[in-house]
Amino acid sequence: MSETSSSVARPVPRATYRLQLNADFGFREAAAVVPYVARLGVSHVYASPFLRARPGSTHGYDIVDHGELNPELGSKADFDAFVETLRAHELGMVLDFVPNHMGIGGSDNPYWLDVLEWGRSSDYAGWFDIDWFPEAPHLEGKVLIPVLGDHYGKVLESGGLELRFDAEEGSIALWAYGTHKLPIHPDCYGAVLGTGHAALERLGDAFTHLSAYHPHEQRRARELKRDLARLAADPQIRAAIDASLAGFAGREGDLDSWSRLDRLVEEQVWRVAFFRVAADDINYRRFFNVNELAGIRIEHEELFEHAHRLVFDLIGRGVLDGLRIDHIDGLLDPKTYCHRLRQRAPRPIWLVVEKILAEHETLRADWGTDGTTGYEFANLLTGLLTDPAGDARITSFYRSFTGERARFSEIVRASKFAIMDDEMASELNTLARDAARIARSGPRTADFTQNVLRRALKEIVAAFEVYRTYVTEDGTCAQDLKELDGAITRARRNARALDPSVFDFLGSLLSARLTAAPGSGYSRQEVLAFAMRFQQYTGPVMAKGLEDTAFYRFNRFVAANEVGGEPAEPTTTIEAFHTANARRLAETPGAMLATSTHDTKRGEDTRARLAVLAEVADEFTAAVTEWSAILAGEGAGTAGGEGGEFARNDEYLLYQLLIGAWPSEAEVDDAALGDFRARLSGAMLKSVREAKVRSNWAAPDTDYEAVVEAFIERAFASAPFRAAFLPFQKRIARLGAVNSYVQTVLKLTVPGVPDIYRGAEHWDLSLVDPDNRRPVDFELRQRLLDDPSAPAAAEALGDGSAKLRAIAALLALRAERPALFAAGDYLPLDTGSDQIIGFERRHGAERLIVLARRFPSRGVPAGTPAIAGTGAARLVLGAGTVDLSAGPTPSELLADLPAVVLLAGVDVAAGAAPSSGVRALANADEDA
Structure with a gap:
């Protein structure tokens, strides 16, 4: 189920396949695609978080209980069936694990609700990173709960806060908008239950005197709640309870009538407030600035044991072979956490961490991990495919066009x-x-x-x-x-x-x-x-x-605007690429290699297209000038208004997104364009709000956002714009397909563990999240994988099947020669041209030669030096052999393919010539 690297005495996957689980794609759906994933050739499924999260979670990172499976993904029986399906197909599993924070808000996290009920005396108060003595005196001993959509007084007088009784629990809580549960401290129950019924008065008096049971107030409160629940079964008593609670309600619009409820709220160990108050008064650590995600203190022994109990059980039973640790930098002490994880896990595991490294930074060796989750590799590849010759031209144009x-x-x-x-x-x-x-x-x-x-x-x-x-x-x-x-x-x-x-x-x-x-x-x-x-x-x-x-x-060249990227330095030299690969082999051979993730702001094939713009900088800048003039002319008399003019910086971004994510020719129809337009509008809206220049999330400028939407509508409706845009986009798409093929081959052959993001074995022309979590057409991918005889013309237009077949072929080779990829030496090749990247992997007698083209608009360079070797080498991508004794050159080998992989030093078998479909893809620019 897993391979063991000779340099890492731990199980290391051969390759992983990321699955994004949610209510629409749960354990049953995941089990259904397992045969396809196994057929593709990975060794492990890499699952998004599947522990209990807040209801409706689309990603699973808002966990409310680490000790349970997420019921929205299916039952335990469904999970067990998923696991058995993995085993039947000899696949292991890796889990994306979240140790830094938990989801709060709503009514779903029992540990957070206990803290809100009991404050510092809660058994779980130490689990959360709360400052109980903040600078603001009105928050001393309280937790700020910034969930209101307006100022507290306005929400109060509008009836947005309601006191409710839970007859099953015998508990009382304040509910904000009927969604957010805020428990009332039990010693306040007497004031709430009142004196309208003798039994309730007696019970309320008992609640009021909980302090007499110190330090066992919570146990006593649980007993009294059970008594209250039993009493509430009597219709008369339940009516009295409802009447008591109704006495705290006021009249909508009359703030004074809500004073009784206001006084009750003031007595609690929480302060409910307008969400904007969080910026100044928040007193619990959050995940970034997300109020609904509270940081937890995983360094505490009790919490560590609780949070990992189920995961360790799954590891011990052989269900999980590894963990991907989310947001490792959020932890107080990542090194100690990683060491503890290694020590407590019931058997050795593959351990990678989500760590964003600066350009000059390396992962700490003393953490004892297998590496990062690969953000730096995605940027390394994009930079390698970006022509430095176009940087100055694009920068100059960006400044003049946008004024930035x-x-x-x-x-x-x-x-x-x-x-x-x-x-x-x-x-x-x-x-x-x-x-x-x-x-x-x-x-x-x-x-x-x-x-x-x-x-x-x-x-x-x-x-x-x-x-x-x-x-x-x-x-x-x-x-x-x-x-x-x-x-x-x-x-x-x-x-x-x-x-x-x-x-x-x-x-x-x-x-x-x-x-x-x-x-x-x-x-x-x-x-x-x-x-x-x-x-x-x-x-x-x-x-x-x-x-x-x-x-x-900074929208100058957004292919470089990725997590872990350096937009100011968007290119990577061949030497830097080789150095990074050699260092990874020496230090973290088990590191994950990613090109698309749930966090990437553009899909891998979107970036591959955008990288081409640096090669054709003069054409691109001329095209943008023309497109802008067309749309400005068509919008004369309609632009502006209260929202103002469409900012040129945003307009420049829009053109890049149109070029990068426009549906492939095989998919373009009215429905696809309508869907793409909606996706593009969502991505532009998010971009404008994240930039925080013309709009933002806290206080959206709907007038300006309407201007953005109107401009997009104009672009899609404009025949002159389409006539000018589509020929250029078509050429970029074909050149981008070459880049896509190249980055795929490189990811599958350099040192490390390649990860395939769900669906990205075919075209991944996604935009920023949540666009990259759209449903995947697995039936299409299965069909292409099972029938590799796709028409050559379709491949020439870039239908994604050549990419999928390359992945399947290289994953099969990794399974066939595991030691070559896990432990084989990495040796750069002198190709004689900055347009060709070349290297070898060697292990014993095995020799893997990899050659790939850069900057496809320039064509194949001539006059490159011969590849040294003797005997026959197998063409891995395609069929047939190459006689190394004849001294083939990179130029000759890349005449038909944008990337070539040769296996030498072992017995090889001859086969047919490379398919014409791949030939058409390689020579896309010549056909444009």
């Missing part, structure tokens, strides 16, 4: 500041408060005010080049010191008005060096706790500022 002049680094810094000023201001305020408390511990730092420290911390966070550092009780490593010192140096330069000594203090504090010398006067525990909490803040600010803001503002 800021450098990307300036946009990132401004975006981070915007996040810290608005969506994540509360967390920064808390850090500044705690830093000031520590500063007051020593006379040399006592005069650093909270305001000064906040300004300095903000500058340091904005100057970070990595997502976070990893200071722990074990100390601060040289890599972390370098990152901290670099950020502080840049912060000093950017904030010359601040006293430089404040940065000296913060540098010592953030590295935990403040208490290095005995008798420092500072608490080591407080210093270390601060440094580690700071690390949990920098990552979300980077993610929200860079990925979810700057990437939507």
Whole structure:
């Protein structure tokens, strides 16, 4: 069920296939596609989270109970049948696991609801990262619940808050909008039940005196709730309960009439509030800035055991062979977590972590993982396929067309500041408060005010080049010191008005060096706790500022605007590609290789098309100028209004999305175009809101959004625009198909574990999430896989079957020669041209030669040096053999194929010539 790399004494998959589970694609549906996935050739299904999540979850990351399967995906019997189907087809399974946060809100997380009922005395209060003593005095001992769509008073007087009795539980709660359950503290039940019935009065009095049972108040409360539930079975008593609750309701529009309910709310251990209050007052750690996802303290032994009990059981029973750890940077101490996971798992597992690495950063070797989930590899490939010759031309045109002049680094810094000023201001305020408390511990730092420290911390966070550092009780490593010192140096330069000594203090504090010398006067525990909490803040600010803001503002070349990407440096040299592959083989041979994921902002084939634009920069910029003029002329007298003109930066983005995601010719019809238009509108709406320039999620500018939609409608309705756009798009699509084929071959042959994102074995022309979670046509893929004789003409137009067949052929080879791929040496080849990438994989007598074209618009380069070797080599993509003794050149080998894979050094069998369909795909530009 799994292969074992000679350099990693743990099970490592041969290849994985990601399945996105939800209510419409649950365990039964997953089981139905298992035969196809096995036929494709992977060794493991890589499942999205399948533990109990909030009802209606489309992704599964909002887990409410790690100890149960998600019932919306099917029953336990359905899950067991899915597992048996995997075993019958000799497939293993890997799970996407979420240890950083849980879904809250609604009425589904029993542990969170217990905290809301009992506050700090809840058995689960320590599970969540809550600041019970925040700076705001009105929140002391309370949890902020920012779920209201308007100010508290307005929601209260409109009747949006309702007191309800649960007859089955015998419990009372406030419900916001009938959706969000906010439990009433049991010692308030007496006030709610009132004196309208003698039995209720007696029971209410017992609730009021719960403190007499300290420290067993919760046990006593459970007993009294059971009594209340039994009493409520009597219709007269139930009517009395309903009457008591009705006494807390007021009249809509009369705020004073709701004063009794308002007083009851004030007595609770939570404060329900307008969702915008969260930016300033939130006092629990969230997943980024998502109020409905609360951070959990997985470092606590009890919580760790609870959260992993079911997963460890599945590992022990052989159901799971590995875990993909979601958002590892959200954890207080990722290294300790990974070590504990290894130690507690009942058997060895494959362990990869979702870690976004900066260009100069490497995964920490001492974590003991098999590698990352492959974001850096996706960007490496896109950069390799991007022609550096077009960069300057595209940059110049982008600036002139849009008027955008800021450098990307300036946009990132401004975006981070915007996040810290608005969506994540509360967390920064808390850090500044705690830093000031520590500063007051020593006379040399006592005069650093909270305001000064906040300004300095903000500058340091904005100057970070990595997502976070990893200071722990074990100390601060040289890599972390370098990152901290670099950020502080840049912060000093950017904030010359601040006293430089404040940065000296913060540098010592953030590295935990403040208490290095005995008798420092500072608490080591407080210093270390601060440094580690700071690390949990920098990552979300980077993610929200860079990925979810700057990437939507800087639209110069959006193929490079991917998670883990460097939009300012969109290209990768052949040398850098080889270096990265050799390092991966040496350090993390079991790392995942991804080209599409549930997080990518554009699908892999959308990016492959967009990469072509750098090759044809002059044609592209001329085309954009023409298209814009056509649509501006057709919109004369209709654009503008309250929403203003369509921003040129957004218009420029729209053209790239149209080029990259336009349906393939085999799929274009009225229905497909109608569907694409709706998808494109959704992607543009999200882009505009994420950019936070003309609109945003918190306060959408519906007038401007209407302008965006009207422009899209105009483009789809304009015959002149279509006449100008489609020939250019058709050419880019054909060249992009060559890129798609090349990146597929490279992913399946370089060191690492290739992952196929659900459906991406065929065209993946998706846009940003949730577009990349659309249903997959598995029947089409099964049909193409079972019948490889697709018409040549269809392949010339890029119907996706050549890509699927290449994947199947290479996965079959990986199964045939596992050691070659898992442990084979990686040797770059001198191809004599920057248009051809070449390398070998060697293991014993086995030799794999891989050649692939870059920049397909230029044609196949001539005069390349011969490939050394003797004897026959098998053509893996297609059929037949190549005589290496004849000294074939890369130019000759790539005349018919955009990528060639040869297996030599072993017995090979001759076969037919490569299919004409692949030939047509390789020479797409010549046919355009």
